[in-house]
Amino acid sequence: MNESVFYRLRMLVAFEIDSFEKQLRALGSSHFPSQVASDFISHLRGELSSQREAIAQIVLDYGDDPKGAGSRLRSEHRKLVEKLDYLDSLENAQTQKVPWSLVPTIERLASELLPRKRLLTASTSELNYGIRWYRSPKSALQQFLILELPAIHKTNAFLHILVGHEFFHPLLEKFFSRETPPVVARLRATCQDQFAKAHGQGDLFQKQRLGEIVEILRHIWHRALEELACDMGCAAVFGPVCVFAGLALASGGNLDEPPSPEGRFYPPWRFRFRSVLRYALAGEEEGGQQGSPLDVLARVLRDADFAEAAEILEQQVQVIKGETEQDTDLQGIKRLWHLRTAYEEVEKSLPSAWNYVKNRAEQMERTWLTTMKEVPTHLRHLELLVPPSVVRRDMDDARGAPASLSAISIAAWLHQLRGEVPDKNAPAETLLADYQRTCRLVLKAFEDVESKRRYDSRLQQVPTMDDASQDR
Amino acid sequence: MSVLTRNAILEQMTNPDDPLVIVPLLDERQIGASSVDVRLGHQFIILRRAAVTHVDPTDRRRLATQIQRSQHKIRVSLHEPFIIHPGQLALGATLEYISLPTSLTATVEGRSSWGRLGLIIATACNVDPGFKGCITLELVNNGEVPLVLYPGVRIAQLVFHRAEKKASYREEQVPSSTGQTAVAGGKYDCPVGPQFSRIDQDDEMPFWGARDTM
Numbered sequence: 106m107n108e109s110v111f112y113r114l115r116m117l118v119a120f121e122i123d124s125f126e127k128q129l130r131a132l133g134s135s136h137f138p139s140q141v142a143s144d145f146i147s148h149l150r151g152e153l154s155s156q157r158e159a160i161a162q163i164v165l166d167y168g169d170d171p172k173g174a175g176s177r178l179r180s181e182h183r184k185l186v187e188k189l190d191y192l193d194s195l196e197n198a199q200t201q202k203v204p205w206s207l208v209p210t211i212e213r214l215a216s217e218l219l220p221r222k223r224l225l226t227a228s229t230s231e232l233n234y235g236i237r238w239y240r241s242p243k244s245a246l247q248q249f250l251i252l253e254l255p256a257i258h259k260t261n262a263f264l265h266i267l268v269g270h271e272f273f274h275p276l277l278e279k280f281f282s283r284e285t286p287p288v289v290a291r292l293r294a295t296c297q298d299q300f301a302k303a304h305g306q307g308d309l310f311q312k313q314r315l316g317e318i319v320e321i322l323r324h325i326w327h328r329a330l331e332e333l334a335c336d337m338g339c340a341a342v343f344g345p346v347c348v349f350a351g352l353a354l355a356s357g358g359n360l361d362e363p364p365s366p367e368g369r370f371y372p373p374w375r376f377r378f379r380s381v382l383r384y385a386l387a388g389e390e391e392g393g394q395q396g397s398p399l400d401v402l403a404r405v406l407r408d409a410d411f412a413e414a415a416e417i418l419e420q421q422v423q424v425i426k427g428e429t430e431q432d433t434d435l436q437g438i439k440r441l442w443h444l445r446t447a448y449e450e451v452e453k454s455l456p457s458a459w460n461y462v463k464n465r466a467e468q469m470e471r472t473w474l475t476t477m478k479e480v481p482t483h484l485r486h487l488e489l490l491v492p493p494s495v496v497r498r499d500m501d502d503a504r505g506a507p508a509s510l511s512a513i514s515i516a517a518w519l520h521q522l523r524g525e526v527p528d529k530n531a532p533a534e535t536l537l538a539d540y541q542r543t544c545r546l547v548l549k550a551f552e553d554v555e556s557k558r559r560y561d562s563r564l565q566q567v568p569t570m571d572d573a574s575q576d577r
Numbered sequence: 578m579s580v581l582t583r584n585a586i587l588e589q590m591t592n593p594d595d596p597l598v599i600v601p602l603l604d605e606r607q608i609g610a611s612s613v614d615v616r617l618g619h620q621f622i623i624l625r626r627a628a629v630t631h632v633d634p635t636d637r638r639r640l641a642t643q644i645q646r647s648q649h650k651i652r653v654s655l656h657e658p659f660i661i662h663p664g665q666l667a668l669g670a671t672l673e674y675i676s677l678p679t680s681l682t683a684t685v686e687g688r689s690s691w692g693r694l695g696l697i698i699a700t701a702c703n704v705d706p707g708f709k710g711c712i713t714l715e716l717v718n719n720g721e722v723p724l725v726l727y728p729g730v731r732i733a734q735l736v737f738h739r740a741e742k743k744a745s746y747r748e749e750q751v752p753s754s755t756g757q758t759a760v761a762g763g764k765y766d767c768p769v770g771p772q773f774s775r776i777d778q779d780d781e782m783p784f785w786g787a788r789d790t791m
Contacts, residue, residue, distance in 0.1 A: 138654060205652045206619075490709045490767050491598045491676045500591045504602050542767050549674060549711075549769040552619070553601040556672065556729070559655065560603040 106175025111167060114175070118160060118182050125185070126153050128192050136200045138208040141223050145249050149191060152246070156181055187239075194251045198227040204259050206552035210510060211252065211268055213555065214342075217469045218272045223249050228256035232354075236271040250275060262547035263521065263540075266343050266350045266514050273338035273462055277331055280461045284330075285323070288450050292322045295446055318443070325364055325447035329372040330454050333380045338462035340385035343511045344473030345399060345418070346518045348381055348425050360428065363437035364444060372451075373434035378425055384459040386422075402477045402515070409481030414519045421522060476509035483508060483516030483550075492546045493517070494553035507557040508550065517547045581681070581737040582611050589678065589737070597737070598676035603729075612734040614688070615671040618711055619728045620770035621659055622648050622668035635786020640777040648773055659726045661696070661718040668771035670711040672729060679707045679743040683735045685714070691732060695720015698733050706744045710768040 106114075133146050160181055167174040197203075208226050215224040222238075229235065235253040239246040252271055258264050296319050300311060339347040355374040364370040387397055395401055399422055406415035438444045466472055483493030493513050495505030521543055525536070581589065586608055589597040599613060607614040628646040633639070648668075653659045661667050677683060682705060687698030697717045704712060714733060718724050726732075765772050776782060 136651070138652065200652050209655075486598075486600075489596070489598060489676055492600055492674050492769070494600050495602075503587060503590055503608065504605050505600075507601075538766065545767060545769050553672075553674075556655070557601045557603060560729075564604070 106171050106178075108167075108171070111171065111175055111178065114178050114182065115160070115164065118178065118185060121182075121185055121189075122153055122157060122160075125189070125192065126150065129153070129195075132192075132195045132199075137198055138200045138203060138205040138226075139212055141212065141225050141249075142195060142198050144223065145191070145225055146195065148245065148249070149188065152188070156185060188246075191251075194225060194227045194253075197229065197253075197256070198225050202228045202256065202259070203254065204262075204265065204548060206548045207262070207265060209555040210551045213558075214269070214510065215250070215252075215272055218465065219250065219275055221248065222275065224252055225249060226252050226254065228259060229253040230256055232257065232357075234267045234271050236274050238275060260541070260544050260548065262544040262551075263518065264350050264354060266346050267339065267354065269339035269342045269347065270335040273335040273465070274331065276338070276465055277334055277461075280334070280458065281327065281331070284454060284457065285327070288326060288454065289319065289323050292326070292446065292450060293319045296322065299442070322443055322447045322450075325370050325444065326450045326454070328370040329364065329376075329448065329451045330458055332372055333377060333451070333455065334458040334462050336377050336381050337385040337459050338466055340381045341463050341466035342469060342472050343514055344402070344477070345386060345422060346511075346514045348378055348386075349421065349518050349522075351378065351381075352425065352428075361434040361437055363434070363441070364447075373437065375429060375431065375434040376438075379429035380455060382422075382426060382429055384455065385463075398474055398477075402473075402480065405477055406481060406484075406519075411481050411484055414481075414484055414523055417519055417522045471509045471511065473511035473515060476512040477515065479508055479512035480516045480519070483513055484520055487516060487520040487543065487546065490542070490546065492550035492553060494550035494557065507554045507561070510551065510554070513547060513550050513554075517543055579739050580611050581739065583608055586613065586737060589681065592678065595678040595680070596676070597678055597681060599673050599735075601673065603672075607731070609734070612686075612736045614731045615673050615685075615712070615733050615735055617714075617726055617728055617730050617732040618670040618672040618770060619654065620650060620652050620670060622650050622771045622773060624666060625649055633786065634774075634776040634779075635782050637777050637783050644773050644777075650770070650773075653728055655728055657727070659728070660723050661716060661726060662723045663695070663718050663721055665718050667716045668773075669714045669716050669726075669732070670768070670771040671714065671733070672711070674709075674711050674769065675704070675735070676709045677704060677706055680740055681737050682706050682740050683708075683737050685712055686734045686736060688731060688733060694724055695722075696724055696726075704735070706740050710765060711770060713765075713768070713771045 129146050129150055133143065137143065160178065163174050163177045163181070166177075203226050211226055212224055215222065231253070232255050233253075234255065236250055237253075238250045241247060252268060254265065254268070293315070296315055300315055336347065336351065351374065358374070360375040361373050362368055362371075364372055386399055399418070403415040403418055406412070406418065438448050479496050482496050486493040493516055494508050496508050497503075497505040521540065524539055524543075586597065590599070599615075602608075603616070607616075625647055629643050632643045632647060636643075659667075659669075675683070682703065685699040685702045685704065687696065691698060695718055697715075697719050699712075699714050712735075716726075765775070
């Protein structure tokens with residue numbers, strides 16, 4: 106590399122590192138709802154410091170090896186540019202920009218599913234939830250995951266259930282490394298047949314095209330299966346409310362939107378709901394008389410004198426079933442050969458994807474299947490306009506035990522849906538005020554659950570008088 | 578009006594029809610002989626003196642802006658300090674969300690242990706029957722040195738009194754001065770943190786102000 110060009114690049118990188126460092130320092134004095142952001146900032150500052158040292162060495166080496174030093178400097182610059190996005194994430198992770206009362210809950214859930222990861226919760230101007238992480242396994246940065254929530258819905262507790270979907274994305278890496286090779290082999294065989302029919306035996310050009318098409322089909326398959334697996338994982342943790350929340354988020358768009366490059370090959374929403382109903386909410390075949398978990402939940406509600414809530418649950422499930430019985434999404438997929446081929450593989454992979462996410466969800470302390478008995482208690486609390494944060498074991502238990510997140514979420518949705526039916530014609534402001542109040546109560550409940558869990562763990566650690574006398 | 582003792586408080590908490598609810602009750606020992614200790618919540622409203630010249634509650638047009646500019650809501654996490662300086666007013670709230678039955682009223686009293694350090698708590702100390710929410714606490718450091726507060730510390734006590742007749746903060750309807758029906762006092766709808774003053778919603782307030790603010 107020419108000395109003059111090397112000097113300019115050196116100044117460019119030095120300026121960027123300095124500016125990055127200053128912004129990190131400023132962010133370091135901001136307020137964040139948890140320790141993760143501060144740790145992330147410290148980590149990034151440490152990396153910048155290492156880069157500074159590496160660059161100083163590159164400058165020393167320039168005289169001996171100008172070409173090698175130039176390419177090493179470019180490499181350092183590339184590494185720096187890859188990290189620039191984190192400034193935005195940290196900016197948007199400040200307390201005022203995220204649902205602060207939910208952050209400890211989100212972090213605890215993440216620690217159950219992703220024990221070796223640190224989760225930074227940030228907002229985004231996009232109307233979507235997302236999670237991203239540094240993919241290189243060699244970098245210590247890959248321990249930090251960035252979870253993004255739509256800023257406009259900061260306090261919309263009903264939608265935030267969808268973070269459950271995001272947690273499954275990083276979990277699927279192993280699944281795909283196992284599942285992809287046979288699928289790609291099958292896709293290649295199908296494409297080869299198709300090519301042979303259309304063009305005869307392939308020459309080198311055809312082989313290159315074949316490789317490109319197989320890669321596109323693999324991408325469509327991967328994207329669809331990943332989203333569907335995450336949906337099913339979310340439903341395995343939170344139950345039917347994942348579909349309620351998904352439908353709320355999707356209702357502004359076209360449920361049949363076929364996968365396309367513009368839509369980043371996302372599967373149609375209708376297809377997603379259908380997969381969740383078919384696998385995650387259908388229950389085991391051997392369930393016998395018990396029926397599906399949804400039937401069990403309806404029975405729990407009826408047994409606790411919440412027949413109306415049980416009916417609402419059944420009606421809502423019917424609404425979603427009705428949506429998924431239409432095949433307009435499938436028609437869009439079948440119309441195009443490449444989508445049809447990729448989705449045939451998606452269908453084949455769905456059972457193993459479901460088993461994979463189900464096993465992961467079962468490792469969690471609590472899921473909706475184990476906590477649905479709490480739902481009536483929380484419904485009662487919400488009727489009283491009280492945050493549904495505790496479950497009392499008996500009448501003498503004034504303190505109660507911390508509620509489970511899935512049961513709170515289910516109760517919140519049923520409470521909201523119950524309110525919608527008789528008040529359909531109520532003024533929009535009243536409906537919105539009710540919706541916002543329930544959001545407030547639910548967010549407060551999430552916050553209280555974490556306070557309670559922490560305080561309870563403290564109580565367990567503090568020796569009591571009884572312990573002391575036993576010691577003697 | 579009679580003060581509820583511990584057993585009566587516990588009884589009221591298990592009343593199936595119109596219970597007294599206090600959540601989260603982290604420690605049962607918070608229920609004393611005739612009161613319930615409440616803790617400091619995570620949210621505070623602090624004042625920014627430099628942002629406005631004054632706040633005039635009768636000037637309805639500008640009041641909301643004045644309040645928004647002069648007050649700022651912050652959140653303090655667990656184990657994080659909140660420092661209140663001598664002479665400073667900050668609004669906090671109870672960690673506990675209270676749902677009062679329509680037959681009970683409550684008073685908020687600062688714990689004397691804090692008072693002895695100079696912290697004055699809750700100037701508006703009466704809670705109406707039927708109130709639901711976290712109770713906003715007006716905190717003033719009247720002492721000589723800055724005080725460090727932490728979310729979760731026991732800050733005040735609630736003393737419950739039985740009301741002679743049922744009444745509800747949320748539902749009581751009274752005719753307003755403009756001839757329309759208004760909800761009496763129910764300005765704060767299930768708050769979960771400290772609330773900015775809504776004195777602008779007192780419909781008679783502009784009447785008492787300077788004539789050009791009507």
